[in-house]
Structures are given as structure tokens and as C-alpha cells.
Amino acid sequence: MSGIGKVAVIGAGVMGAGIAAQVANAGVPVVLLDIVKEGAASRSAIAEGAVAALLKADPAPFMSRAAAKLVATGNIEDDLGLLADCDWIVEAVVERLDVKQALYRKIEGVRKAGSVVSSNTSTIPLASLISGLPETFARDFCITHFFNPPRYMRLLEVVKGELTRPEAIALVSRFADAALGKSVITPKDRPGFIANRLGVFWIQCAVIEAIEQGLEVEEADAVIGKPMGIPKTGVFGLIDLVGLDLMPHVMDSMIGLLPPEDPLHAIHRPQPLIERMIADGYTGRKGKGGFYRLNRAGGGKVKEAISLVTGEYRPQRKADLEALATTRGDLKALLAHPDPAGRYALRVLGQTLAYAAALVPEAADDVAAVDEAMRLGYNWKWGPFELIDQLGAPWLAEHLAAEGLPVPPLLTLAGDRKFYRIEAGRRQYLGTDGAYHDLVRPEGVLLxxxxxxxxxxxxxxxxxxxxxxxxxxxxxxxxxxxxxxxxxxxxxxxxxxxxxxxxxxxxxxxxxxxxxxxxxxxxxxxxxxxxxxxxxxxxxxxxxxxxxxxxxxxxxxxxxxxxxxxxxxxxxxxxxxxxxxxxxxxxxxxxECGVGLVPAWGGCKEMLSRWSAPGRLPKGPMPAVAKVFETVSTATxxxxxxxxxxxxxxxxxxxxxxxxxxxxxxxxxxxxxxxRDYTPPEPVDLTLPGESGKVGMQMAAEGFHRRGIATTHDLVVAGALATVLSGNGADVTKPVTEEEVLEVERAQFMRLIRYPATLARIESILETGKPLRN
Incomplete structure (x- = not known):
């Protein structure tokens, strides 16, 4: 598979363990190593504990429990020899140059020739990582920057050094693409690369502007959210998700690496409120809460938000902003609105888009890489240059100048042209040379x-x-x-x-x-x-x-x-x-059972057919019927x-x-x-258990009802499903046709749709998105 048959990950923290899990999800064996934990019963306790935690995590890092069996655990004192047959070795240890380089020297002594070694860092320059190491190591070394959680975040930034072999980059990129499901971009070796360089600036800008303009967190998140195609968490909800305590470390790192003239310096200043929140343990969802929290005092559950004005928690409230109400999703109108929300939108998005334009070609070769980085690294609906196209480069340049902000050369180069266009059925982007270039998809990609x-x-x-x-x-x-x-x-x-x-x-x-x-x-x-x-x-x-x-x-x-x-x-x-x-x-x-109905477009008959296939389950009609009943009745x-x-x-x-x-x-x-040689399938008759099977399924449902697991209407729905799966009184000795099962499906669906309890469930799903337990 893409030339990589075995992988090693060193560092079993959240990121390292997650990377190992995604490799296992691809069906590839992976070795997960960490240090020896002093006093632990097992010398590989850290890596073993990481896999155990992965199996309990939600959302699940493993796509199936079977994938976990592909992860072999160990420690770097006893098991470095396991790297000898690995094609790719990923380092994901603490962000300390001395620790990483000491590990690299150990890896160099055991790895096979031509194996690729990469670091998951985004804060230490590649040139520093390989300084003083043999050229043989440098030729096989690169940075592979994953995003957390590695299973679900599709972006991977792959950074090469001056000595890195092109073949090494190609090997890792092909594997990451086809096997790990990543969209690979290749930023230059600059601080934060592309996604975090721009993402950190955007977050810092949004926080500073909200505090200094007197907005509340709900208002800021409402503005920096849906109108801009940004996830509904907005900025403050996102910080709660990743952790407030991470912010100062990331900012300090970026400030230390970027030159004084970088715009990030201009918006970097102490944030006493955030410092106090961290000191008090309000580090976000992983702590006692963050900008948002659930107050359980007195046995209650009150959603609260911290006031950026007073610094105290208060009940969370809906953002009631004239700018959002009157502009109705028109981004340009929102940015031009005179009230504080409009000015906030302009200040944050204007500076962020200007910063994005300044990163090309300094950190990225083209605008397409920046857009892909923010779409897949931060889940933006539109990349920065797609947003600029919505506004118009001249409009943005004019408003930046009016705010006293510098206009990036790339905006001037664009003039009244868009960054993307369609020409002769091809999607093209505007290059730094002022010409348009085809957006070329990797081989094997069809959209x-x-x-x-x-x-x-x-x-x-x-x-x-x-x-x-x-x-x-x-x-x-x-x-x-x-x-x-x-x-x-x-x-x-x-x-x-x-x-x-x-x-x-x-x-x-x-x-x-x-x-x-x-x-x-x-x-x-x-x-x-x-x-x-x-x-x-x-x-x-x-x-x-x-x-x-x-x-x-x-x-x-x-x-x-x-x-x-x-x-x-x-x-x-x-x-x-x-x-x-x-x-x-x-x-x-x-x-369907979750909304008080039964599958009626053939779902029951098809699942019965699959579970009834020879050799699937013990012989007889009931095992397959019971399995389908369990899966469908619980809306699994x-x-x-x-x-x-x-x-x-x-x-x-x-x-x-x-x-x-x-x-x-x-x-x-x-x-x-x-x-090539297609023949349609033949209809399959089913052997169903009839009345005795129906009674058995109903008894199982009644048992759940007595235990408080199933509701009263669940019993009604389960009875209808049992009627379908049992064949509605079918003779166990007589096969049941597909048409007969469909007829029962349709009849039971029509019976259930008339129940007020079913209609209440449907209304609940439509109004709240949550099932009603009635």
C-alpha cells in the first residue's frame, strides 16, 4: 500500500496515539512507543494505557475495535529494535529540541536504510531539528503535521528540508492521501506553517477585538460563525474545545519565532481575564468550564457564559444583534454595518484576510493551499481567498486602508480580478505571477x-x-x-x-x-x-x-x-x-424506530436477507430475526x-x-x-418464525420496559417491528416472498404514522434534532 507496510509512532500522548490509531484504521500494523514510566507494573504502561484510553474515547479514534489489534505497544528503552522493519517512523514527543534530537540519534542507530522519519511538530523549524545530525538522516527526514483528532481532521501539512529526498516526501504523501485519508499540502518551513500560522492570528485577533470593543462571547461567536462559514463554536467556543491553557504557549512560541514586523506582534498583549481563568482551573471543556460552562450548583444545570466586560459568569443568552438581523447572511453588508457587531466583523475578518494574503508566497506557494488549510484544518466552509472573492479584492483593500491597515501586495496584484475563476470548464486560481493556473487534482481524484x-x-x-x-x-x-x-x-x-x-x-x-x-x-x-x-x-x-x-x-x-x-x-x-x-x-x-416508525422501503427485508445468508448465524429462522430486531429496534x-x-x-x-x-x-x-459481466440478482425468499417469533421479540421488549430502558411507545413500535420481522403470522415451513414482507412493512408503517406519540416524536426531531422519549 503506497510503499509503506509498517509504521512506528514514538510518543503516546493524545496526538501520537491518535496518529497510531489512524494508521491502524488503514489496516497497517503500527508500533506505539513511549518512555518507561517509573514505578509502573509494566515498562510499557504509557503506550498500553494510551491504547486502552483510545478504546474508551468518544468520538472514537478507532474505526473498529479490530483496528486496535494492529497496534503493538512498547517503550523506547527496550523496544527500539521494533523500528528496524518500519517504513515510516513518526516522532510525536514533547516540544523540546534537545529531547527530539536525542531520540533521533537513537532512531538513526536502528532504522533501516531509506525509512522515512518525521516529526509532528509545528513550532520547531525543520532546520533546527536536523542540525548536527548525519546527512543520511536529514535526507530521510521531514515534518508531518497532523491535526487533532487525527482520525477526523483531514488536513496534513508535509514540510521538507533542503536535504530531504523528493522520494521520501512522495512516499509519505501517497500513503497519507490514499491510506490515511488526508489532503496533503506542502507549506514552506515557516513558523506555524499555514493553518496554525493563520489560525492563531485569527483567534488572537477575534479575542482581542471582542474584549477591546466590549462585546460578549455570545455576540462574538454569533458574528464570527455562520455568517463567515465558520463552525458554530465561533472563536470562544473553539478555544474552550482546544483548551484555554494552550493559548499562551502557542502564542509565546509564535511570537518568539516570527520577526518583529509580523502583524501578530501588533495584536499580542496580556489578557488578564484569560490568565485568571487558567489560574482558577477554567481551562475549557477539559476543566471546570471556560468561556462557557454548565453550572451544576444546587443540583441544577444552568448554561452560563463569562462576561468579557465584568469577568463574571452569568446565564448564557442569545446574541440579539441588529447587524445580524438586518444583513441576513450578506457578508459584505455585515462588514459594512455601522453598529459594534459590524465593526467587529470588519476588524477581525479584514485583518485575518489581509494576513492570509501576506502568507503567499512567504509561507505557501499559492492561494489554493491556504484555502485548503483553513477548510480542512479549521473546518471553514470557505477558505480566506474564497471569502475575498465574495467581498471583492478592491472592496477589501479600500476598507483595510480606511482602517489604517496595510494592504498586502497580493490584493493589489489581483486588482478587480477574482482569485478563482472558471475557464473552458476548468477551475483556475490566480498565481503570484499575476496569471491564472489550472487547479490540478491528484491522480485518482474525481469530483x-x-x-x-x-x-x-x-x-x-x-x-x-x-x-x-x-x-x-x-x-x-x-x-x-x-x-x-x-x-x-x-x-x-x-x-x-x-x-x-x-x-x-x-x-x-x-x-x-x-x-x-x-x-x-x-x-x-x-x-x-x-x-x-x-x-x-x-x-x-x-x-x-x-x-x-x-x-x-x-x-x-x-x-x-x-x-x-x-x-x-x-x-x-x-x-x-x-x-x-x-x-x-x-x-x-x-x-425509523427512534421516530416511532419502522423501515418501510425494504430495509427490513434486506437486513433479514443478509443475516439469513448460509453460514452467517446458527441455523433456523430465529437467530437472524433476533439480530435484525436488536439492531433496528434500538435505531443502531x-x-x-x-x-x-x-x-x-x-x-x-x-x-x-x-x-x-x-x-x-x-x-x-x-x-x-x-x-463487465453483469447479471441482476435473483429474488430471495425468507424463512420467518411466525407468531412464536413475534411473541419472543415482544417479550424481550417488555423486559426492557420493566427495567425502564424502553418507553411505553417503544413497546408499540417494537410490536410493529416484530410483526414485520416474524412475517405477520407466517408459517415457519413456508417461505415468505419479498413482496409479502414489503406489504407488511407498509401496513405497519401506516399503522404507526397515525399514533399521536409517533407524530410527537417526528415533531421533536424536526424542532430540536433530538429524539423524544415517550
Whole structure:
């Protein structure tokens, strides 16, 4: 796999252990070493304890418990010999140059020739790290800066030195891309590289401006959040997440490394409030609280925020800002608004975008690298230069000058041009030479967004589209909000099946939204139920069943390519595909019971079929039925594609793609492979346990009810699910057809949708996003 068959990580702290876990998630053996803990029963207690902690952590660093078995633990006194057959050795120890260099000398004595050694540092220059070390070591050395948590953060900054072999950088980059799922950028060896250099400036600027302008934390986070495409944590919520005590260390490090003329110096000053909070143990979520806290005094749970004005905690309140209310998401209007919130937005974003422009080419070769760094390293929706394009470079330059701030040369170079443009169906960026250059994707990357630049959809309506992605393969894309499935989705899917049968070899179901599909559009369901449009609801259920069956038995192969949430109907469409190529971070589940319903687009029959396969479970109808009942009644959601395989939401033969950018290309390749000699599947009859099995499942549910685990309405829903899975009184000696199971699914769904308790659950999900326990 990309030339790397075994990896070592030295340093079993949060980052080192997380890196080791992600290597194991890729199916690659990894050695995790740390120092010997004095007085511990085991000399490798630190590394062993780190793996144990990883298995308990939430969100989980491991994609499956099986991955943990690929991590071998040890210590650097007894087990350095384990590095001898490692292709890549990652150092993630304390940020002290003397400690790192002493370790490197030990590594040099045991590693094999040509193995790559890298440091996870972002605060010590690469030239300092290799100073005084042999040239043989320097040629194989680089910096690989991961972001925390390593499983979920997709950015990796790879920094080379003057002596680093190009082959070493290529080896690590290929592996990080394809196996670890990282988007690799190659910043220059400058303090903080790209993401943290800009991120630290942005955070410091936002904090200083909020304090000095008298804003409260809720107001600052409301401004520096959704309007700018920044996660809802804003700035102060983000600081709470990473830890207040980390801020002074990072700032001191950056200030010590950057030249006096760097703009970070101009916004660096003591922050007595933060110093006091740290001293009092208010270090964020890992401490007693931070800028936000949950006050449990007197047995209560009161959400509080600290006042930046008084320095005292008070009940948290909603930000009520005229600037946000009147500008309604118009970023330029927000920055031009005269009230304090508008001025705050302009001061923070203006200085941040100016700083980003000053980093090219000083820290990054091009604007695309900076944008990718902030999108994937800080979860910004738009990179800095994409934001500048929204505002216009001349507009930003004018407002910077009005604020007495310097205008970076790159803004002057751009003039009235955008940093990104579409030319002849190609996405291009503006270079520092003043010319536009094609944005070149790595080999094996195929994005639907790029394909759309030079073509029109084959079919399209308000909820979905069908695209020609080349080589005889079509792509069906959900386009509704949260990619929820509605009558228009089903109508276009049905039409697409007929079109693909005539014009294409295969079909891929894929989209580039944050989530594959959150399931059926519950808003439409609750509206129809409130006006007693039962016939229309049943028609939608029947249409979904018929369309999914047509998909399953189509005369061409169908490959599902999910990423993110694939719930309810989104899960059911995957169950009807010939194969699935899933992004590693795919979260699949039949969650209908949580809203008082049962799966009714064939999910029950498909799960029964999978668990009933020969050799899967002990013989007889009940083991498979009991397993499906357990999974579906509890609305279990797989927390990774690997876990989805264990639950049989995915087949053992289904593929997993680690890098989100490579998902469509991998799915297309799988579809073409299946198309070579494709034959549609044959219908499978099921052997179901009938009334005795139904009673057994109901008794299990009643046991949970007596223990207080299941609610009263849970019993009703469980009874309906038991009716479906048992075959509604089926004769255990007589096979049950797919059509018969679908009929029972539909009938039980229609029975449950009429319950007020079910409607209350649906309303709760729509209004709060949380399930109602009634």
C-alpha cells in the first residue's frame, strides 16, 4: 500500500496515539512507543494505557475495535529494535529540541536504510531539528503535521528540508492521501506553517477585538460563525474545545519565532481575564468550564457564559444583534454595518484576510493551499481567498486602508480580478505571477463539482439530478436539503433507472454534501399526517418500495457511494445497491424506530436477507430475526464504514475509501468492474418464525420496559417491528416472498404514522434534532 507496510509512532500522548490509531484504521500494523514510566507494573504502561484510553474515547479514534489489534505497544528503552522493519517512523514527543534530537540519534542507530522519519511538530523549524545530525538522516527526514483528532481532521501539512529526498516526501504523501485519508499540502518551513500560522492570528485577533470593543462571547461567536462559514463554536467556543491553557504557549512560541514586523506582534498583549481563568482551573471543556460552562450548583444545570466586560459568569443568552438581523447572511453588508457587531466583523475578518494574503508566497506557494488549510484544518466552509472573492479584492483593500491597515501586495496584484475563476470548464486560481493556473487534482481524484463545470445534467428536478461521469457510467445525485428523500427524488430515480438502462453501463449513487442522506423528508410526512392525507403517505411509501426494488433488479450494476450520515431511507437505498464503496467516515443506520416508525422501503427485508445468508448465524429462522430486531429496534447507527460491515449495513465485500476526494473515482471503478459481466440478482425468499417469533421479540421488549430502558411507545413500535420481522403470522415451513414482507412493512408503517406519540416524536426531531422519549 503506497510503499509503506509498517509504521512506528514514538510518543503516546493524545496526538501520537491518535496518529497510531489512524494508521491502524488503514489496516497497517503500527508500533506505539513511549518512555518507561517509573514505578509502573509494566515498562510499557504509557503506550498500553494510551491504547486502552483510545478504546474508551468518544468520538472514537478507532474505526473498529479490530483496528486496535494492529497496534503493538512498547517503550523506547527496550523496544527500539521494533523500528528496524518500519517504513515510516513518526516522532510525536514533547516540544523540546534537545529531547527530539536525542531520540533521533537513537532512531538513526536502528532504522533501516531509506525509512522515512518525521516529526509532528509545528513550532520547531525543520532546520533546527536536523542540525548536527548525519546527512543520511536529514535526507530521510521531514515534518508531518497532523491535526487533532487525527482520525477526523483531514488536513496534513508535509514540510521538507533542503536535504530531504523528493522520494521520501512522495512516499509519505501517497500513503497519507490514499491510506490515511488526508489532503496533503506542502507549506514552506515557516513558523506555524499555514493553518496554525493563520489560525492563531485569527483567534488572537477575534479575542482581542471582542474584549477591546466590549462585546460578549455570545455576540462574538454569533458574528464570527455562520455568517463567515465558520463552525458554530465561533472563536470562544473553539478555544474552550482546544483548551484555554494552550493559548499562551502557542502564542509565546509564535511570537518568539516570527520577526518583529509580523502583524501578530501588533495584536499580542496580556489578557488578564484569560490568565485568571487558567489560574482558577477554567481551562475549557477539559476543566471546570471556560468561556462557557454548565453550572451544576444546587443540583441544577444552568448554561452560563463569562462576561468579557465584568469577568463574571452569568446565564448564557442569545446574541440579539441588529447587524445580524438586518444583513441576513450578506457578508459584505455585515462588514459594512455601522453598529459594534459590524465593526467587529470588519476588524477581525479584514485583518485575518489581509494576513492570509501576506502568507503567499512567504509561507505557501499559492492561494489554493491556504484555502485548503483553513477548510480542512479549521473546518471553514470557505477558505480566506474564497471569502475575498465574495467581498471583492478592491472592496477589501479600500476598507483595510480606511482602517489604517496595510494592504498586502497580493490584493493589489489581483486588482478587480477574482482569485478563482472558471475557464473552458476548468477551475483556475490566480498565481503570484499575476496569471491564472489550472487547479490540478491528484491522480485518482474525481469530483462531481469539477465535472459540472462543463456539462449539463442528463435529468434533473428540484430534489435530484442524473449526471454523465464518463466511460458509460451515470451518477445519481440527491440535491435537497440534508439530501432528504421525497416524492421528487423517487420520481427522478425511477426515470433515471429507465434512462441508464438505455444509455449507460452502470449507475453510481453519490453526492458531495456533508451527508449522503438523512432519510425521508419528515417535514412532508408530518404535514401530510396533520391533514390526514393518509392515502398520499401510503403512496409515497409504496413508491419508495417500488423504486428501490426496480433499482435492485435493474439490468445494470448500481454502486452506492456514501459519506457522512446515511440514515433511514438513505441506508435503505444502499441496501438495494449491488455494491457499496463507502467513505470511511460513513455513519449508517435504520433509525425509523427512534421516530416511532419502522423501515418501510425494504430495509427490513434486506437486513433479514443478509443475516439469513448460509453460514452467517446458527441455523433456523430465529437467530437472524433476533439480530435484525436488536439492531433496528434500538435505531443502531454504525460509527464508521468498518463498523457498518460488522452490522451488515455493508457487505463484507463492499469497499472502503479513506480519502473523501477519491470516493467517486473508486465507486466508478467498482461500477465498471461489475458491468463487465453483469447479471441482476435473483429474488430471495425468507424463512420467518411466525407468531412464536413475534411473541419472543415482544417479550424481550417488555423486559426492557420493566427495567425502564424502553418507553411505553417503544413497546408499540417494537410490536410493529416484530410483526414485520416474524412475517405477520407466517408459517415457519413456508417461505415468505419479498413482496409479502414489503406489504407488511407498509401496513405497519401506516399503522404507526397515525399514533399521536409517533407524530410527537417526528415533531421533536424536526424542532430540536433530538429524539423524544415517550
Amino acid at each position: 462531481l463539482a469539477d465535472l459540472k463545470l462543463d456539462r449539463q445534467p442528463v435529468l434533473k428536478n428540484g430534489s435530484a439530478a442524473l449526471w454523465d461521469i464518463g466511460d458509460g457510467v451515470a451518477c445519481f445525485e440527491f440535491t435537497s436539503k440534508m439530501n432528504a428523500l421525497d416524492p421528487d427524488t423517487m420520481a427522478l430515480l425511477g426515470k433515471s433507472i429507465k434512462t441508464v438502462a438505455k444509455q449507460f453501463k452502470a449507475l453510481v449513487i453519490y453526492n458531495e454534501g456533508s451527508n449522503f442522506s438523512a432519510g425521508a423528508n419528515l417535514g412532508l410526512a408530518i404535514f401530510a399526517a396533520n391533514i390526514a392525507a393518509w392515502t398520499e403517505i401510503e403512496q409515497l411509501v409504496a413508491a419508495g418500495q417500488e423504486t428501490y426494488r426496480a433499482l435492485k433488479y435493474a439490468p445494470f450494476p448500481v454502486v452506492g457511494a456514501p459519506s457522512g450520515l446515511a440514515l433511514g431511507g438513505g441506508c435503505e437505498i444502499l441496501l438495494h445497491c449491488d455494491a457499496v464503496q463507502a467513505h470511511a467516515e460513513t455513519y449508517v443506520g435504520l433509525v 447507527v454504525a460509527k464508521s464504514a468498518a463498523e457498518a460491515k460488522e452490522l451488515l449495513f455493508l457487505r463484507p465485500s463492499d469497499g472502503i475509501t479513506m480519502n473523501r476526494y477519491r470516493l467517486l473515482a473508486d465507486a466508478k471503478a467498482k461500477a465498471l468492474e461489475l458491468a
